[in-house]
Amino acid sequence: xxxxxxxxxxxxxxxxxxxxxxxxxxxxxxxxxxxxxxxxxxxxxxxxxxxxxxxxxxxxxxxxxxxxxxxxxxxxxxxxxxxxxxxxxxxxxxxxxxxxxxxxxxxxxxxxxxxxxxxxxxxxxxxxxxxxxxxxxxxxxxxxxxxxxxxxxxxxxxxxxxxxxxxxxxxxxxxxxxxxxxxxxxxxxxxxxxxxxxxxxxxxxxxxxxxxxxxxxxxxxxxxxxxxxxxxxxxxxxxxxxxxxxxxxxxxxxxxxxxxxxxxxxxxxxxxxxxxxxxxxxxxxxxxxxxxxxxxxxxxxxxxxxxxxxxxxxxxxxxxxxxxxxxxxxxxxxxxxxxxxxxxxxx
Amino acid sequence: xxxxxxxxxxxxxxxxxxxxxxxxxxxxxxxxxxxxxxxxxxxxxxxxxxxxxxxxxxxxxxxxxxxxxxxxxxxxxxxxxxxxxxxxxxxxxxxxxxxxxxxxxxxxxxxxxxxxxxxxxxxxxxxxxxxxxxxxxxxxxxxxxxxxxxxxxxxxxxxxxxxxxxxxxxxxxxxxxxxxxxxxxxxxxxxxxxxxxxxxxxxxxxxxxxxxxxxxxxxxxxxxxxxxxxxxxxxxxxxxxxxxxxxxxxxxxxxxxxxxxxxxxxxxxxxxxxxxxxxxxxxxxxxxxxxxxxxxxxxxxxxxxx
Numbered sequence: 012x013x014x015x016x017x018x019x020x021x022x023x024x025x026x027x028x029x030x031x032x033x034x035x036x037x038x039x040x041x042x043x044x045x046x047x048x049x050x051x052x053x054x055x056x057x058x059x060x061x062x063x064x065x066x067x068x069x070x071x072x073x074x075x076x077x078x079x080x081x082x083x084x085x086x087x088x089x090x091x092x093x094x095x096x097x098x099x100x101x102x103x104x105x106x107x108x109x110x111x112x113x114x115x116x117x118x119x120x121x122x123x124x125x126x127x128x129x130x131x132x133x134x135x136x137x138x139x140x141x142x143x144x145x146x147x148x149x150x151x152x153x154x155x156x157x158x159x160x161x162x163x164x165x166x167x168x169x170x171x172x173x174x175x176x177x178x179x180x181x182x183x184x185x186x187x188x189x190x191x192x193x194x195x196x197x198x199x200x201x202x203x204x205x206x207x208x209x210x211x212x213x214x215x216x217x218x219x220x221x222x223x224x225x226x227x228x229x230x231x232x233x234x235x236x237x238x239x240x241x242x243x244x245x246x247x248x249x250x251x252x253x254x255x256x257x258x259x260x261x262x263x264x265x266x267x268x269x270x271x272x273x274x275x276x277x278x279x280x281x282x283x284x285x286x287x288x289x290x291x292x293x294x295x296x297x298x299x300x301x302x303x304x305x306x307x308x309x310x311x312x313x314x315x316x317x318x319x320x321x322x323x324x325x326x327x328x329x330x331x332x333x334x335x336x337x338x339x340x341x342x343x344x345x346x347x348x349x350x351x352x353x354x355x356x357x358x
Numbered sequence: 359x360x361x362x363x364x365x366x367x368x369x370x371x372x373x374x375x376x377x378x379x380x381x382x383x384x385x386x387x388x389x390x391x392x393x394x395x396x397x398x399x400x401x402x403x404x405x406x407x408x409x410x411x412x413x414x415x416x417x418x419x420x421x422x423x424x425x426x427x428x429x430x431x432x433x434x435x436x437x438x439x440x441x442x443x444x445x446x447x448x449x450x451x452x453x454x455x456x457x458x459x460x461x462x463x464x465x466x467x468x469x470x471x472x473x474x475x476x477x478x479x480x481x482x483x484x485x486x487x488x489x490x491x492x493x494x495x496x497x498x499x500x501x502x503x504x505x506x507x508x509x510x511x512x513x514x515x516x517x518x519x520x521x522x523x524x525x526x527x528x529x530x531x532x533x534x535x536x537x538x539x540x541x542x543x544x545x546x547x548x549x550x551x552x553x554x555x556x557x558x559x560x561x562x563x564x565x566x567x568x569x570x571x572x573x574x575x576x577x578x579x580x581x582x583x584x585x586x587x588x589x590x591x592x593x594x595x596x597x598x599x600x601x602x603x604x605x606x607x608x609x610x611x612x613x614x615x616x617x618x619x620x621x622x623x624x625x626x627x628x629x630x631x632x633x634x635x636x637x638x639x640x641x642x643x644x645x646x647x648x649x650x651x652x653x654x655x656x657x658x659x660x661x662x663x664x
Contacts, residue, residue, distance in 0.1 A: 022548075023415040023551045088387075095413065
């Protein structure tokens with residue numbers, strides 16, 4: 012995977028770190044830079060100046076408040092944490108190639124770490140009905156517009172003399188998708204009403220792009236999160252929804268496993284009732300399915316029909332897991348077991 | 359503790375040896391230049407403009423390498439040591455106007471942004487036409503060789519008056535500060551970067567360093583490349599309005615006359631002949647520079663009008 016010409020391309024960037032690479036290997040947007048001074052990960056992003064400032068602020072802030080399980084950023088020799096080159100921004104990190112400790116899955120580690128970050132940054136916001144109203148109406152409107160787009164696609168598909176396999180698959184699950192969208196909207200309304208009733212709203216620093224690929228392990232098995240480029244102050248539910256939407260794709264996923272992961276998270280921050288409604292709402296909305304329809308409509312040349320159908324079916328199946336998991340979240344906890352000592356006669 | 363030990367400690371370097379005593383050190387991160395400063399305010403100016411210019415990665419100045427604590431210098435009990443990259447060789451000029459334009463545009467912008475803060479430490483040459491006039495009249499009585507210098511006086515006077523008028527019209531407009539030692543020869547190339555070596559001198563307020571630079575460019579690369587360079591500078595720092603007029607005023611000012619008079623302090627005949635030759639050449643080049651710049655400005659104006 013070594014590309015000698017990449018030494019030239021990345022030269023102006025690596026010069027700022029005094030790195031003269033012996034080999035560069037590409038892993039998507041991350042380049043593994045092997046040099047006499049060690050092995051590093053060079054990440055390419057499209058962040059603008061404002062986003063860069065926020066991103067570096069987030070990384071430093073986490074360190075200041077005592078969270079050290081993030082992949083650190085190395086400053087350039089001039090003390091900058093990013094390098095602007097052309098229309099791209101680069102930053103350098105250590106190359107972590109360790110593997111997870113035995114006894115804990117990647118998902119368990121991730122949910123535990125994100126729970127810690129949320130716990131350290133959780134803030135009860137001053138309740139502002141305008142902010143909550145705005146969030147609610149904005150999301151509701153966006154979802155309704157998306158629903159309309161999908162309905163239009165369903166109508167177009169129905170009018171086709173010969174439906175494609177993708178259109179056929181889509182139409183056979185259309186009713187179910189719409190039901191999930193309605194459920195998402197209902198739960199969003201529950202959250203909205205509860206926020207107004209309780210006059211409370213919590214926010215935390217959200218990673219914004221949680222994924223299995225954004226968790227690495229150092230050589231001694233210590234977990235480290237990376238890629239805080241999309242970090243944002245928002246309801247902690249934002250990260251949870253992204254996390255669970257991805258986790259259901261894993262082969263070992265069961266509804267009970269989801270429950271266990273959520274309780275791992277809740278050891279750091281127990282969710283409020285309205286936050287549970289919001290989590291169910293976020294997860295239930297079938298946006299991943301709608302996205303695969305968008306891909307089919309706009310980039311049809313990119314994949315074959317069978318690949319499109321495969322992608323759609325995978326997402327439909329994931330939504331089924333989500334629905335089961337949402338049922339579990341909304342199930343009231345069983346009553347606490349009776350204290351066995353309660354009926355003991357004390358003499 | 360010796361300077362080498364200080365560098366090793368503060369910059370966390372494994373090996374540091376002299377490559378050139380008091381100037382260059384060989385380290386495990388390559389050859390580095392050291393500079394010693396005694397004026398903290400001057401040092402701050404050099405840190406700031408270099409940092410501003412170094413915000414991109416195509417045309418950068420030799421910024422101060424940070425210590426392990428993130429500081430820009432090492433305090434040596436009243437003196438300050440800074441460490442810089444050292445790049446040998448030279449960067450191509452003609453054909454690379456875009457890169458040089460980026461560098462000069464960023465230098466001008468930084469100089470303008472920092473003008474208020476560092477204005478008090480500037481150094482500026484004052485032009486005294488009367489002193490030039492008196493010196494040339496006095497010398498030309500004894501040396502016939504100075505006839506071309508004497509003949510240039512009416513035009514020099516006209517140019518000076520025009521320059522004064524332009525400066526007067528833009529008297530409220532702040533002038534950028536520039537490194538007084540701004541030359542093409544300071545540009546080197548590493549990877550694909552134009553690496554510019556700044557000086558450690560006091561900054562100059564105004565466009566004289568740029569005028570010198572443009573003259574150098576004109577001499578080496580010709581008028582076509584110069585116009586391209588001006589267009590490229592203009593993409594990063596506008597030379598079309600007041601700042602352009604102030605640059606024009608600087609080009610109009612007959613500095614070559616004063617430079618010549620300064621040289622004539624040595625009255626050896628061969629020296630005087632060489633001075634006059636050099637003056638004639640500078641005078642002609644400055645005419646071409648003036649012509650190029652006014653042409654370029656007119657062209658810009660026409661484009662706006664169209």
